[in-house]
Amino acid sequence: MTGRLILLRHGQTYNNQRRTLDTRPPGAELTDLGRSQAAAVGEDLVGLTGIAPAPYIVSSIAIRAQQTAVAIAAAYDVALGLAQGSTPIDVRTGIHEIFAGTMEGQQGEEAAATYTQAFHGWLYGDEKARLPEGENYLEVLARYQPVLESLIPVLAERDCIVVSHGAAIRTVSTHATDVDPDFAFGAYLPNCRFVILRPGEAPFGQWTLERWADTDQQI
Numbered sequence: 494m495t496g497r498l499i500l501l502r503h504g505q506t507y508n509n510q511r512r513t514l515d516t517r518p519p520g521a522e523l524t525d526l527g528r529s530q531a532a533a534v535g536e537d538l539v540g541l542t543g544i545a546p547a548p549y550i551v552s553s554i555a556i557r558a559q560q561t562a563v564a565i566a567a568a569y570d571v572a573l574g575l576a577q578g579s580t581p582i583d584v585r586t587g588i589h590e591i592f593a594g595t596m597e598g599q600q601g602e603e604a605a606a607t608y609t610q611a612f613h614g615w616l617y618g619d620e621k622a623r624l625p626e627g628e629n630y631l632e633v634l635a636r637y638q639p640v641l642e643s644l645i646p647v648l649a650e651r652d653c654i655v656v657s658h659g660a661a662i663r664t665v666s667t668h669a670t671d672v673d674p675d676f677a678f679g680a681y682l683p684n685c686r687f688v689i690l691r692p693g694e695a696p697f698g699q700w701t702l703e704r705w706a707d708t709d710q711q712i
Contacts, residue, residue, distance in 0.1 A: 495694075496648035497703065498641060499538070499548070500655045500662045501687035503557040504530040504564075509684065513600045514608060516590040516627075516658075518555040530685035531561040535568030538654060544572050548652040551583045551644065555658070559584060561685065562656040587636040590658035591615065594627030608660075615664045616674040630664055637665050638697055645692055662688055670702040680705050 504527030508515035515521050523531065542548045547569050552562035559582070566580035573580070591612075596604060607624065614622020615630040623629040644653045659682045666688045667677040682688065682705075689704040 495691065496548075496650065496652040498644065498648070498653050498655060498690040498692065499542070499687050500657055500666060500690065501534065501538075501561070501565075502659045502662060502682050502684055503553075503555070503561040503656060504528060504534075505684045506557045511600055512602070512605055513598060514593040514596055514604055515598070516593040517597055518553070518589050520555045520557055520590075522556050523560045527557070527684065528560070528564065531564035532568070534561075534685040534687075535565040538565060539568050539572045542652045542654075544569065546651045547573060547580065548654050549583065549644070549647050550580065550654045550656070551585055551588070551640070552656040553588045553590075553658060554584055554586055555589055558589075558656045558658065562654075565654060565656065585640050587640045588655060588657045588661065591633050591660045591664065592624075592628045594624040596624050596627070612660050612664070613678055615660070616667050616677050618668070630668070633661060633664060634668060637661060638669075641665070641669070641690075641692075642697060648692065666690060666702065666705075669697055669700045671699070672702050672705075676705075682706055 504523045506521040508521040550562055550566055552558045562582045566582055569580045570577055611622050611624050620629055647653055663677050667674055686706040691701040691703050
């Protein structure tokens with residue numbers, strides 16, 4: 494059986510608290526709650542993946558993703574009886590959040606609603622959907638998809654945990670599988686929750702969605 498891609502959203506950040514659009518790396522750090530979320534999901538993932546072999550951990554270049562990945566790696570260090578910092582983390586470009594363009598740093602309900610409207614278009618494959626000077630879904634896939642596909646050889650031996658960002662994970666997962674965009678739009682991905690994809694030998698677009706957040710979802 495081939496391994497799984499576990500696409501995990503980072504823990505809560507200070508900009509999450511402030512409802513500030515924060516899409517350009519390096520971005521905000523984790524709050525105390527975010528650090529606790531990261532530690533807890535690390536323990537959850539150890540139980541999910543096991544340690545024989547331990548999964549391959551990949552992180553976005555954003556600070557919040559790297560901090561989350563460090564906490565997850567620490568959980569595997571404990572489970573494996575290794576010294577702290579022994580489990581490696583592969584930091585990759587290309588899997589950061591979908592860029593908000595000139596709206597970067599804006600706060601409040603109106604900014605969130607505008608981003609959500611664009612997000613709807615990304616899920617549905619609307620090439621015109623983007624924020625001013627931001628990205629459309631094709632540009633996101635062009636940078637994100639190659640990173641996931643580069644991990645497929647690793648899946649022959651173990652799972653991969655990819656620490657990334659909410660809108661990007663939901664958009665890429667929708668286009669990687671045949672999941673209904675309506676489902677993806679309504680199925681929020683909280684901090685430190687994850688989507689599980691199983692590529693197998695299928696091409697991108699025909700991968701299997703195994704789990705979405707805390708609901709088992711087989712498509």
